[in-house]
Amino acid sequence: MASSLTCAGLLWALLSLLCAAASCVGFFLPYWLLGAQLDKPVSFGPFRRCAYPVRDEGRQTTVMVEQCGRYASFAAIPSAEWRICTVVTGLGCGLLLLVALTALMGCCVTELVSRTVGRVAGGIQFLGGLLIGAGCALYPLGWDSEEVRQACGNLSDQFELGTCKIGWAYYCTGGGAATAMLICTWLACFSGKKQKQYPY
Template structure:
């Protein structure tokens, strides 16, 4: 099969797929923020934008119990911070766009002339938008660290853009790395299409 992409274009397509996959996996997993609950023993607690693991739950008795399981919040409105709700939408939309562009780029590796030079540049602009959306979601996420649920795991020192006793975990960095590489891919798209050669007859 003949590719419609240049050598730079092949790198662009593969890097686009890897970055979109990394950002999407990081977005789905709850390992963005790690804290600890101390009751009978110390249990690690994890928060993502819409999922959590080993999360604290306030019982009717007034005591806080650690629910040792991973899962998403029951509804969108159960996400404990409006900042996290906004981040979930921004990162989710950005990841969706990045995946769409990456699949189209992979298709262009196999089918000749599926992309014109203009179409590749439009894809690059769309990719830049995807990276900016993911980046904006990541930037807004720490604003939600003042929620009661986070303070139960991170201590009362936690506030907007202050982690208190928590630390960022690997899925946060995976998503951020995916966003950064997606924006680099947008620049690579400028040289992604093969130059057309024309035969002139005298």
């Protein structure tokens, strides 16, 4: 099968796939914020968390359930900022994934990615990275929620971590988006071969 990509385009396709995978994995996993509650490690993502308190009626105490899961509903996400972050980051990850899959198809399909298509794809990647970056910037605004404060020693506030620390998934999501914006967008401009002109 012939490729519609140049050498720079092949690098773009590979890097686009890696960036999309890094951002999507980081977005899905609830390790954006790490803390502790009732001497158990707790972690949060925009729409998921690991370890949560449950009232044990038999003992009349609160115990920690050491499981990971998403919030029961969209409205149950602890803050409005995290709800916006979830939507914006999810949309950005979707755009990066769409471009990455198109770039991979360009490795196998002739004349799929022209110079114009490559530039448009680069613009979509830039927009996707921008959306994910906006989501990452919004995330610290939700650190003043009651759930986060319980895990951060009641010291957290907007842009104040308290006893918590930022987890690897936050860096993974943001790093994938930044690479997509800065490198993939540039490579996309040189990704497509010049289309052949056919005489009529």
